Amino acid sequence: MSKLMFERPTITRLNPGVPSKHGVGTVVAPLPFIDGVKVDDLLDKYGSPLYVFSERTIRKGMEDIKRAFNLRYQKVQMAWSYKTNYLDSICRIFHQEGSWAEVVSGFEYDKAIGNGVKGENIIFNGPGKSINDLEKAVRNGSFIHIDHIDELFMLSDVCQRKNIEARVAVRVNMDIGIYPKWDRFGLNYENGEAWDAINRIMMNPKLKLMGLHTHIGTYIMSVDAYRVAATKLADLTYNIAQKFDHHISYIDMGGGFASKNTLRGAYLSGEDTTPSFDEYAEAITSAIINSQIKPDKLPTLILETGRALIDNAGYIAGSVLANKHLSDGHRATIVDVGVNLLFTSFWYDHKIHPVSIHSGLVEETTIFGPLCMNIDVIRPSLMFPALKRGDRFVITRTGAYNNTQWLQFITTRPNVVLIDQNREVHVIRRAETLENISANEVIPEYLG
Amino acid sequence: MLIKGNIALSENGFVFNPSTGDSFTLNNIGKEVLMLIKEGKNISQITDLLLGKYDVDKISLERYLSDFVNDLSVNNLLEE
Ligand SMILES: Cc1ncc(COP(=O)(O)O)c(C=O)c1O
Numbered sequence: 269m270s271k272l273m274f275e276r277p278t279i280t281r282l283n284p285g286v287p288s289k290h291g292v293g294t295v296v297a298p299l300p301f302i303d304g305v306k307v308d309d310l311l312d313k314y315g316s317p318l319y320v321f322s323e324r325t326i327r328k329g330m331e332d333i334k335r336a337f338n339l340r341y342q343k344v345q346m347a348w349s350y351k352t353n354y355l356d357s358i359c360r361i362f363h364q365e366g367s368w369a370e371v372v373s374g375f376e377y378d379k380a381i382g383n384g385v386k387g388e389n390i391i392f393n394g395p396g397k398s399i400n401d402l403e404k405a406v407r408n409g410s411f412i413h414i415d416h417i418d419e420l421f422m423l424s425d426v427c428q429r430k431n432i433e434a435r436v437a438v439r440v441n442m443d444i445g446i447y448p449k450w451d452r453f454g455l456n457y458e459n460g461e462a463w464d465a466i467n468r469i470m471m472n473p474k475l476k477l478m479g480l481h482t483h484i485g486t487y488i489m490s491v492d493a494y495r496v497a498a499t500k501l502a503d504l505t506y507n508i509a510q511k512f513d514h515h516i517s518y519i520d521m522g523g524g525f526a527s528k529n530t531l532r533g534a535y536l537s538g539e540d541t542t543p544s545f546d547e548y549a550e551a552i553t554s555a556i557i558n559s560q561i562k563p564d565k566l567p568t569l570i571l572e573t574g575r576a577l578i579d580n581a582g583y584i585a586g587s588v589l590a591n592k593h594l595s596d597g598h599r600a601t602i603v604d605v606g607v608n609l610l611f612t613s614f615w616y617d618h619k620i621h622p623v624s625i626h627s628g629l630v631e632e633t634t635i636f637g638p639l640c641m642n643i644d645v646i647r648p649s650l651m652f653p654a655l656k657r658g659d660r661f662v663i664t665r666t667g668a669y670n671n672t673q674w675l676q677f678i679t680t681r682p683n684v685v686l687i688d689q690n691r692e693v694h695v696i697r698r699a700e701t702l703e704n705i706s707a708n709e710v711i712p713e714y715l716g
Numbered sequence: 717m718l719i720k721g722n723i724a725l726s727e728n729g730f731v732f733n734p735s736t737g738d739s740f741t742l743n744n745i746g747k748e749v750l751m752l753i754k755e756g757k758n759i760s761q762i763t764d765l766l767l768g769k770y771d772v773d774k775i776s777l778e779r780y781l782s783d784f785v786n787d788l789s790v791n792n793l794l795e796e
Pocket residue numbers: 349351352370393483485486487522523524525572573574575576668
């Protein structure tokens with residue numbers, strides 16, 4: 269006779285009339301499949317933990333954002349923000365969907381070229397471009413987004429010496445009424461610094477001003493902030509046209525749209541509070557259309573949306589290692605996914621689902637990673653079913669920043685798989701080995 | 717090990733402690749274990765019973781039962 273499925277025995281205190289901070293009636297739905305593929309099969313075959321990406325979700329996100337903006341504005345160009353996720357297969361899906369590349373280092377630049385992006389479709393941002401990076405990008409016809417005055421002089425110098433012409437844009441920072449202010453990057457609007465740089469560029473025969481850029485921050489919940497930012501860039505665009513009779517070809521609004529993740533400690537779920545692409549699109553496009561720019565001179569609108577396009581498409585599946593009682597009687601579950609693999613657990617209260625059906629009863633639990641360090645907390649407190657050692661779970665919306673900011677710490681990083689639109693599973697980054705990690709180490713002879 | 721005499725346990729897994737006013741819910745296995753304790757079974761008898769019935773190994777089961785008993789005692793449901 270086969271035995272019944274076992275679940276840890278639990279007892280949970282009820283506080284009538286006083287909903288816990290998790291609210292009443294918390295339900296934790298199981299997640300046995302991702303895109304029609306059994307999570308158990310994935311973990312059996314590719315090991316635990318495991319990063320899983322859904323190609324269908326990526327393409328759907330691109331479709332949604334393009335629809336929202338194209339409906340309201342004629343010329344829209346997406347540029348995939350490499351730092352958000354530069355696994356080559358992921359980048360290539362975005363490029364297939366028509367995205368250019370937005371990069372912030374020579375390393376990312378070379379990755380984009382390797383992914384088949386034409387130089388003239390690469391936007392080169394960031395404060396740390398080297399002279400060699402600049403020369404290469406200029407020769408390839410890429411857009412150089414000038415971050416600070418020193419860079420403007422450096423670029424001008426390279427162009428003079430090599431007798432080459434650069435296509436440039438100015439990264440502008442500005443007060444948009446939200447904090448923290450991102451004034452570390454770019455040239456300031458209010459104090460005239462940006463206008464000063466624009467004038468210097470316009471008078472420099474080696475520099476061709478193509479556009480204006482801003483990136484007002486990340487996970488920006490306020491569509492009004494975008495309205496203000498787009499208005500200011502449109503004003504600059506108009507002033508350039510007035511003074512120089514020069515019509516720039518694009519306004520680049522950067523990234524920063526919020527994903528549907530919930531910020532750590534937020535009372536309401538990101539699913540309820542995050543603005544839709546339509547709302548962001550309405551704010552940005554109406555600000556540009558309603559500006560003084562003549563209708564036949566409206567610039568292309570570039571978007572470098574990162575997390576809002578990839579968070580939803582990424583998952584981490586893993587296994588429970590142990591259960592513990594902390595000294596105050598509080599329940600803790602230790603899992604095989606640490607903050608080194610899920611960097612975003614510092615920002616988000618990630619949703620965690622058991623893979624299998626459970627009784628429906630949940631208890632307050634802390635989820636710890638396996639790193640033997642105090643900071644290794646995946647969720648400080650959530651209502652979670654009683655999982656046992658070996659039980660499996662899936663953490664959702666992990667696609668942004670985790671595969672670029674991950675840390676190799678005390679062990680190697682696991683497989684990354686992609687589920688394609690026909691439910692075929694492909695390994696897109698093999699699990700690391702000790703040899704991979706040691707390959708670049710050099711042992712001095714006297715220690716040999 | 718004894719459940720306090722005045723504790724009420726309902727069919728569908730609700731527990732009420734009239735001396736503190738606290739109420740609790742149990743999952744199915746929690747309910748089963750509490751019933752067995754009420755019937756006067758000790759932990760090793762309960763372990764054997766559950767091992768025969770459920771797909772679980774002995775070491776894990778002992779661990780979960782001791783956690784559970786600890787929860788009962790933290791919540792003042794056991795006689796000292
Ligand atoms: C210049 C620039 N563009 C785009 C992005 C992507 O931002 P997000 O992921 O918030 O959309 C970033 C991220 O920091 C950035 O610095």
